[in-house]
Amino acid sequence: MNNDISEAIEGLKRYLGYLKIMGINEIPVEQQSVVSSQWSMVSDQKILPPNSRLPTPNSQPPTPNPQLPTLSLEDIRNEIGDCKRCKLWHTRKNIVFGSGNPKAELVFVGEGPGEDEDIQGLPFVGRAGQKLTEIIEKGMGLKRKDVYICNIVKCRPPENREPEPDEVAACKPFLEKQITVIKPKVIVTLGRPATATLLNSKKITISRIRGVWHEYSISTGIIKLMPTYHPAYLLRNYTPEVRRQVYEDVKKVMEELKKL
Numbered sequence: 001m002n003n004d005i006s007e008a009i010e011g012l013k014r015y016l017g018y019l020k021i022m023g024i025n026e027i028p029v030e031q032q033s034v035v036s037s038q039w040s041m042v043s044d045q046k047i048l049p050p051n052s053r054l055p056t057p058n059s060q061p062p063t064p065n066p067q068l069p070t071l072s073l074e075d076i077r078n079e080i081g082d083c084k085r086c087k088l089w090h091t092r093k094n095i096v097f098g099s100g101n102p103k104a105e106l107v108f109v110g111e112g113p114g115e116d117e118d119i120q121g122l123p124f125v126g127r128a129g130q131k132l133t134e135i136i137e138k139g140m141g142l143k144r145k146d147v148y149i150c151n152i153v154k155c156r157p158p159e160n161r162e163p164e165p166d167e168v169a170a171c172k173p174f175l176e177k178q179i180t181v182i183k184p185k186v187i188v189t190l191g192r193p194a195t196a197t198l199l200n201s202k203k204i205t206i207s208r209i210r211g212v213w214h215e216y217s218i219s220t221g222i223i224k225l226m227p228t229y230h231p232a233y234l235l236r237n238y239t240p241e242v243r244r245q246v247y248e249d250v251k252k253v254m255e256e257l258k259k260l
Contacts, residue, residue: 073102076177080154085170088155094121098150098178105257107184108132110151111193111230112163118156123149131231139250148182150175152197162193172197180218185260186253187216187223191230198225211249226253
């Protein structure tokens with residue numbers, strides 16, 4: 001009995017956490033149903049004799065209200081709008097939201113748009129993007145259109161510098177919503193900034209943390225997370241050792257996807 005109650009409470013907590021991330025602050029209930037319910041509760045009451053015990057209701061897990069709206073990636077993009085939440089809007093040409101399969105089992109999260117991405121409004125379309133496509137299609141045997149690709153910030157930092165903390169903070173809620181809506185089985189973080197953002201840790205050395213499984217929590221469960229090098233780093237350090245490490249990382253990802 002106690003286990004059932006604990007499970008019900010935990011289920012309710014996860015569900016309310018999901019609603020919070022989705023930006024839902026109120027649960028819609030028809031006024032008529034509220035009145036009917038209240039009247040039913042009053043009319044069905046019975047006067048109990050002294051020292052009688054109230055009946056214990058059966059513990060049931062919370063049932064999601066079918067009237068609740070379900071967010072889509074399009075809804076999140078509309079919420080971002082013509083974003084001016086941080087200083088990056090001053091120099092951007094386009095907001096780079098993300099692209100790929102909205103129901104992807106695998107999500108890649110990078111650092112931020114570069115010059116080509118800023119022009120086209122799509123993630124990973126420059127030289128680093130071509131390398132990522134090569135990793136996905138040749139190294140993993142997947143199609144780029146079957147995965148989802150996005151960044152921790154959606155506007156290009158000037159001179160391709162690393163995103164600053166306030167810029168990441170402005171974009172992070174939308175990234176979290178994207179991941180929650182997609183519900184992938186595995187996330188691959190590309191480079192130190194993306195890995196540090198999703199693991200909420202500033203002290204990360206990608207060469208030490210890559211290739212090791214981590215966990216990313218969303219309201220509906222746990223997602224396996226694999227850090228690896230950013231494709232731009234791979235282009236700058238195209239050595240047999242770095243290539244071997246990236247291959248080992250994506251091989252682990254493919255093995256995990258087959259299990260899940």
